[in-house]
Amino acid sequence: MHASPSNKPLLLLTMGDVNGIGPEILLKALAAPALWEACRPVVLGCAKAYENARHFAPEAPRTIAVASCEVVVSREAGVAVCDGGWPAPAVRHGVLDPEAGQAAIEWVKLAAGWCLEGRAAGMVTCPINKEAVQKAGYQCSGHTDLIADMCGKSDYRMCLFTETMRVVHITGHLSLYDALKEVKCDRILESIRVGHDALTRMGLAAPRIAVAGLNPHAGEAGAFGREEIDEVAPAIVQGRTEGIECSGPYPPDTVFRRMREGEFDMVIALYHDQGHIPMKLIAMDEGVNVTLGIPIVRTSVDHGTAFDIAGRGIAREDSLIAAVRLAAQLSASKVAL
């Protein structure tokens, strides 16, 4: 899949909290030819923090300071880096620093804004530290909420994708009790549509979407729980009416294995942990976090700032490279959701 420079999507890579592993995985990923084969990258972050991580990936490209993303870049010439007027404080690995939190969140805002203006094909985010952001005075519970807010969509979908397994969650960070109340036909149907759209953009012909049940054994025909009958099944019927190859509800404790074995391309999970438990068990390093249901392409690494290992050189760039590749796929034939 070697695209010519002209048709490679321009992707904005946000550096995340400079005191975490963000700069390290960014350099390691930018040193990899795979990243440049997938996209034209622009880093939103701090050139000093970038150079501070140089020893983790000596072969990473040098930086070219830019003020906007309309720049021609190549691995040989260097990677464009823009701080948007928010240089990071001096790097102190593993330290919670509100200034680092502030810079990290401003880079995310800049990236989302440029994507919304159509100046970039998508954005890929490195981890921020929620506490540092909050201590800097921001009322945000995470950058996904922030990005969704900027897009004017509070009802986004948290997704986890690997090369062969993909999960769309109908809800995110709610208590399990509150999440149960959201197991409704409309929400499930919208998740099926959003998932189908993503798979189609990724080039899958007639993608097969499985919808998980909510209760043990998918309720055994109403013996324990009626959500499968009252909410899930009608959503599947409607999805099929719309031409989507969706099916279920399936027993939750085997549907992920069936996807892993190739029977399905995607599972719609009815609450956060239903999908997160199997995906994190199998794909800790290659998982990508995707936000669907918003009008821009946004992927993220599937891990946190990892303050405990920051600065040790042992962080892996796999998830970031996978996130870049996926963002490129999703933006290749981008349509508004």
Place this chain on the structure above:
Amino acid sequence: MHASPSNKPLLLLTMGDVNGIGPEILLKALAAPALWEACRPVVLGCAKAYENARHFAPEAPRTIAVASCEVVVSREAGVAVCDGGWPAPAVRHGVLDPEAGQAAIEWVKLAAGWCLEGRAAGMVTCPINKEAVQKAGYQCSGHTDLIADMCGKSDYRMCLFTETMRVVHITGHLSLYDALKEVKCDRILESIRVGHDALTRMGLAAPRIAVAGLNPHAGEAGAFGREEIDEVAPAIVQGRTEGIECSGPYPPDTVFRRMREGEFDMVIALYHDQGHIPMKLIAMDEGVNVTLGIPIVRTSVDHGTAFDIAGRGIAREDSLIAAVRLAAQLSASKVAL
């Protein structure tokens, strides 16, 4: 772990529904030296159905018809088989037959009764067909309920064990909504105790028990859900007071991976699928179903009758052998729970 014949535990193996894969996996398991190294087996089932499956495992021992379990057996002499006056109907693979259901359930009752009388060290069950049992006129939702009823305990614990991963579920076949209501300190504490007892009987010194949270990220200190604070944490404190090495509550989406990587010996799961999703994903063939919280040792294969593949010779005996081994371990230093 070669026990001498005299100190090997006597285990009752129930044949299950003869129209499923029960007889096939039973013969295959009895043909394996591993089974005889772990226990002295007595089959509760039908000698004719046994012979009908002979071609799946020609080297399986011949049968010796017995009327009680106090018999000396050896692989060379043959395996004791007792039908308790309930011979099975002619085998018809994959056919739902109430008579087969009736025989299967009566063998289970016989086994549980003998265990309760102390005449056997434990029982290992092959799968029954719930529908066949109900069509035979029994008011039972599964043999686990039946066994627990016979033991006078309605409040048992469903568990899934593999060689290195073990999960105790605080509830079983309830709707997720009803299961949430059972996330209470007392129930969690009792599960910790029952799990610790089982691990101790299996010979683990100072077993490490992790308790999962209920909500995403274990609630993030009450940000979404308070069960971790109000119910789970107090149970852990009390467990530790009793000298049990338990800890948590841990984020549900990483605790199973941590167990898999060796950090814990067991996870207490707060609802059916929280534990079933990861265990079935990783251990489809070697998983063992264990019933804890009852005064007898009972394990079971972790699959159903598999009517769809019955009679084809492709069923695997791994789970049954693992179930036998685990029952032997649990009964080796058996104490009442």
